[in-house]
Amino acid sequence: xxxxxxxxxxxxxxxxxxxxxxxxxxxxxxxxxxxxxxxxxxxxxxxxxxxxxxxxxxxxxxxxxxxxxxxxxxxxxxxxxxxxxxxxxxxxxxxxxxxxxxxxxxxxxxxxxxxxxxxxxxxxxxxxxxxxxxxxxxxxxxxxxxxxxxxxxxxxxxxxxxxxxxxxxxxxxxxxxxxxxxxxxxxxxxxxxxxxxxxxxxxxxxxxxxxxxxxxxxxxxxxxxxxxxxxxxxxxxxxxxxxxxxxxxxxxxxxxxxxxxxxxxxxxxxxxxxxxxxxxxxxxxxxxxxxxxxxxxxxxxxxxxxxxxxxxxxxxxxxxxxxxxxxxxxxxxxxxxxxxxxxxxxxxxxxxxxxxxxxxxxxxxxxxxxxxxxxxxxxxxxxxxxxxxxxxxxxxxxxxxxxxxxxxxxxxxxxxxxxxxxxxxxxxxxxxxxxxxxxxxxxxxxxxxxxxxxxxxxxxxxxxxxxxxxxxxxxxxxxxxxxxxxxxxxxxxxxxxxxxxxxxxxxxxxxxxxxxxxxxxxxxxxxxxxxxxxxxxxxxxxxxxxxxxxxxxxxxxxxxxxxxxxxxxxxxxxxxxxxxxxxxxxxxxxxxxxxxxxxxxxxxxxxxxxxxxxxxxxxxxxxxxxxx
Amino acid sequence: xxxxxxxxxxxxxxxxxxxxxxxxxxxxxxxxxxxxxxxxxxxxxxxxxxxxxxxxxxxxxxxxxxxxxxxxxxxxxxxxxxxxxxxxxxxxxxxxxxxxxxxxxxxxxxxxxxxxxxxxxxxxxxxxxxxxxxxxxxxxxxxxxxxxxxxxxxxxxxxxxxxxxxxxxxxxxxxxxxxxxxxxxxxxxxxxxxxxxxxxxxxxxxxxxxxxxxxxxxxxxxxxxxxxxxxxxxxxxxxxxxxxxxxxxxxxxxxxxxx
Numbered sequence: 026x027x028x029x030x031x032x033x034x035x036x037x038x039x040x041x042x043x044x045x046x047x048x049x050x051x052x053x054x055x056x057x058x059x060x061x062x063x064x065x066x067x068x069x070x071x072x073x074x075x076x077x078x079x080x081x082x083x084x085x086x087x088x089x090x091x092x093x094x095x096x097x098x099x100x101x102x103x104x105x106x107x108x109x110x111x112x113x114x115x116x117x118x119x120x121x122x123x124x125x126x127x128x129x130x131x132x133x134x135x136x137x138x139x140x141x142x143x144x145x146x147x148x149x150x151x152x153x154x155x156x157x158x159x160x161x162x163x164x165x166x167x168x169x170x171x172x173x174x175x176x177x178x179x180x181x182x183x184x185x186x187x188x189x190x191x192x193x194x195x196x197x198x199x200x201x202x203x204x205x206x207x208x209x210x211x212x213x214x215x216x217x218x219x220x221x222x223x224x225x226x227x228x229x230x231x232x233x234x235x236x237x238x239x240x241x242x243x244x245x246x247x248x249x250x251x252x253x254x255x256x257x258x259x260x261x262x263x264x265x266x267x268x269x270x271x272x273x274x275x276x277x278x279x280x281x282x283x284x285x286x287x288x289x290x291x292x293x294x295x296x297x298x299x300x301x302x303x304x305x306x307x308x309x310x311x312x313x314x315x316x317x318x319x320x321x322x323x324x325x326x327x328x329x330x331x332x333x334x335x336x337x338x339x340x341x342x343x344x345x346x347x348x349x350x351x352x353x354x355x356x357x358x359x360x361x362x363x364x365x366x367x368x369x370x371x372x373x374x375x376x377x378x379x380x381x382x383x384x385x386x387x388x389x390x391x392x393x394x395x396x397x398x399x400x401x402x403x404x405x406x407x408x409x410x411x412x413x414x415x416x417x418x419x420x421x422x423x424x425x426x427x428x429x430x431x432x433x434x435x436x437x438x439x440x441x442x443x444x445x446x447x448x449x450x451x452x453x454x455x456x457x458x459x460x461x462x463x464x465x466x467x468x469x470x471x472x473x474x475x476x477x478x479x480x481x482x483x484x485x486x487x488x489x490x491x492x493x494x495x496x497x498x499x500x501x502x503x504x505x506x507x508x509x510x511x512x513x514x515x516x517x518x519x520x521x522x523x524x525x526x527x528x529x530x531x532x533x534x535x536x537x538x539x540x541x542x543x544x545x546x547x548x549x550x551x552x553x554x555x556x557x558x559x560x561x562x563x564x565x566x567x568x569x570x571x572x573x574x575x576x577x578x579x580x581x582x583x584x585x586x587x588x589x590x591x592x593x594x595x596x597x598x599x600x601x602x603x604x605x606x607x608x609x610x611x612x613x614x615x616x617x618x619x620x621x622x623x624x625x626x627x628x629x630x631x632x633x634x635x636x637x638x639x640x641x642x643x644x645x646x647x648x649x650x651x652x653x
Numbered sequence: 654x655x656x657x658x659x660x661x662x663x664x665x666x667x668x669x670x671x672x673x674x675x676x677x678x679x680x681x682x683x684x685x686x687x688x689x690x691x692x693x694x695x696x697x698x699x700x701x702x703x704x705x706x707x708x709x710x711x712x713x714x715x716x717x718x719x720x721x722x723x724x725x726x727x728x729x730x731x732x733x734x735x736x737x738x739x740x741x742x743x744x745x746x747x748x749x750x751x752x753x754x755x756x757x758x759x760x761x762x763x764x765x766x767x768x769x770x771x772x773x774x775x776x777x778x779x780x781x782x783x784x785x786x787x788x789x790x791x792x793x794x795x796x797x798x799x800x801x802x803x804x805x806x807x808x809x810x811x812x813x814x815x816x817x818x819x820x821x822x823x824x825x826x827x828x829x830x831x832x833x834x835x836x837x838x839x840x841x842x843x844x845x846x847x848x849x850x851x852x853x854x855x856x857x858x859x860x861x862x863x864x865x866x867x868x869x870x871x872x873x874x875x876x877x878x879x880x881x882x883x884x885x886x887x888x889x890x891x892x893x894x895x896x897x898x899x900x901x902x903x904x905x906x907x908x909x910x911x912x
Contacts, residue, residue: 100871107864114853152848272766524766548769560843577843589832596825
């Protein structure tokens with residue numbers, strides 16, 4: 026039986042493809058198709074509905090048959106379109122995988138790029154490229170024409186407004202998408218350039234998809250497109266403020282070294298990230314150590330400043346000399362060199378005369394970026410240097426660079442740069458926090474020390490020197506000399522930015538010098554103005570000083586949205602609303618039988634299932650059909 | 654794969670136990686166990702909602718939990734209005750168990766905050782429409798599979814009709830999910846269609862069921878086995894969309910919130 030059914034299946038296709046419509050139509054007339062029904066008796070009310078036309082009654086003249094066979098052809102074409110597009114969609118998801126694989130295998134096997142994939146090299150790399158390629162344009166037009174043809178030629182469709190709504194919706198969605206695609210934008214601009222009269226309806230200079238970077242307080246009207254060309258908007262966008270919101274406060278984390286196992290089973294140190302639930306004034310134990318930390322103060326918006334705006338001191342030390350010179354350009358100090366000059370082996374000749382020296386600080390240098398001003402930074406130990414002039418009463422004048430890392434010794438005098446400890450001040454414009462911590466341990470001399478923490482703009486976390494420490498200087502220096510200070514028994518503390526809750530750009534639209542609109546753009550809250558949508562895309566991760574807005578014109582959008590609405594309307598009407606209305610209508614008319622269905626099919630095989638078996642199973646219809 | 658013992662997980666295990674019991678020959682208690690399991694699932698979902706303080710449709714765990722929640726209500730609807738009483742609820746219970754096992758044993762249940770992109774009034778309708786549609790289509794696929802097992806016996810016809818009704822119930826929700834996703838994409842990313850792998854797979858799913866509906870409109874119940882095969886092909890697309898595209902690292906895309 027099965028083979029017979031399959032042969033019918035293929036013959037059926039063959040008949041359609043050989044345009045043997047008439048024979049098909051005769052065949053179809055005999056097929057009573059099960060209509061989608063809700064409720065147990067709905068099928069019986071739809072007894073006479075055929076697949077594509079409700080006019081399928083015996084005795085219909087041959088002309089009607091031809092029309093119905095057109096419907097059959099279009100249903101077949103619709104089926105083909107769906108299968109084709111579905112397969113292309115699935116194939117498209119594999120394109121990046123295929124390309125990555127073919128490239129890597131080409132590299133391995135042939136060592137050259139020229140052979141890369143061979144066959145696959147001709148294919149587009151991304152799904153978007155595939156669906157915008159010329160070959161697919163043909164497919165899209167085919168799908169579009171099928172939809173249009175079904176609306177034009179299938180009369181059965183027009184008897185169901187819901188079906189019309191669905192298919193009209195699909196047409197609008199496809200047409201609107203074509204019109205809003207990059208090619209559609211190109212076509213619009215070409216048409217407008219050829220026929221300026223069209224500009225009334227079509228704005229030819231619109232942006233299919235672009236990006237706009239706006240700095241705080243700056244008005245911007247240029248949009249950068251994907252191909253790096255710039256388009257000027259007919260108005261300007263000014264960023265008044267950019268804000269961020271977070272879920273909860275900044276998290277305090279500890280990177281704790283613990284003993285773990287490597288892949289080969291040997292022991293190794295693994296750094297575990299532990300989150301510390303902190304509260305001001307609440308001591309908490311550092312994991313895997315004897316230490317207790319107590320947050321003393323927390324500034325959610327903090328800025329780092331140098332004491333007296335001076336980042337460092339130049340310490341001049343030697344026999345009889347102890348000068349602390351604040352590192353400011355123009356500062357100067359005079360001192361007397363120790364008796365005599367140090368010779369080889371540190372020998373000082375006492376007979377040589379004492380010389381006077383004068384040091385003048387010329388310039389402060391940020392070695393990380395010579396062009397940027399010297400800002401308070403916890404990196405100052407590494408990035409700070411100063412240029413000074415040394416004048417001697419008995420010798421040549423020298424210009425020297427001093428930095429914290431390399432103390433200098435010259436004629437018996439040591440010159441060292443000591444970075445001052447920056448302080449935190451509350452600053453509402455900053456989005457970065459600071460915390461003052463007290464560290465307590467029975468192991469520490471004096472039992473307690475205190476230090477602060479600051480998260481700098483790049484998100485790295487640095488420790489600060491102790492603030493008030495009842496320890497000996499040697500202890501403090503031993504602590505500070507640790508390159509990873511303030512590691513505590515190898516534990517590093519750091520802040521973690523809490524998950525971002527939202528980022529907001531307060532913007533205003535300016536036309537002819539007048540502010541015409543003020544709005545806040547956020548994710549999921551775009552701004553629409555004169556045919557353009559503005560989307561919150563990205564932001565300045567370091568200083569929160571600029572925002573990145575996506576700009577998209579709304580060409581074709583309204584057709585697509587209308588199509589969405591029509592399609593939803595049609596689908597729910599057809600599959601939910603109509604059957605429900607039918608159900609209640611029949612219930613009120615008293616046609617609905619008592620629920621005569623069985624609990625389990627297995628227990629009731631061979632029995633009648635109420636309305637279900639009332640001569641309405643497709644199998645019985647097939648019998649009728651084949652019996653003709 | 655591991656057992657976790659917090660409230661939600663214990664409720665999941667209890668539900669799995671109930672649903673496994675409901676497959677045993679226990680007379681009228683079979684059905685009661687099935688719907689009791691459904692109630693426990695609702696409790697788990699409500700607890701999860703309170704626990705995460707947003708609608709729990711965020712992670713893969715949430716999604717599978719939601720799929721488990723809708724099994725029993727949807728099966729009740731199918732029994733009441735679509736004539737699904739002709740088959741036993743056992744298969745629905747097994748679908749539920751299959752959905753809850755990964756939620757209970759595999760997926761990470763750590764509550765996550767909603768990133769800005771997910772803070773939208775369309776978040777819940779979009780995901781909920783898909784969860785409902787997927788579960789109805791799973792049930793339809795299961796009915797279609799039963800129909801194939803029934804061969805050419807008397808049961809095949811009603812089963813074919815039942816699976817068609819289930820698809821007709823689920824298809825509008827599938828469309829709704831797709832359209833809401835597109836509208837949301839427009840509001841959030843600026844494009845209603847991004848050619849993202851998950852978008853493409855769910856489009857393929859939608860097209861598979863659209864193809865099925867056209868085919869069935871064309872051929873009716875004549876080729877019952879082909880109809881069943883088409884439903885099962887659509888369900889295969891659903892499973893791949895839900896699992897493979899989300900979990901596999903092959904397809905990087907914008908829908909990778911589940912992580």
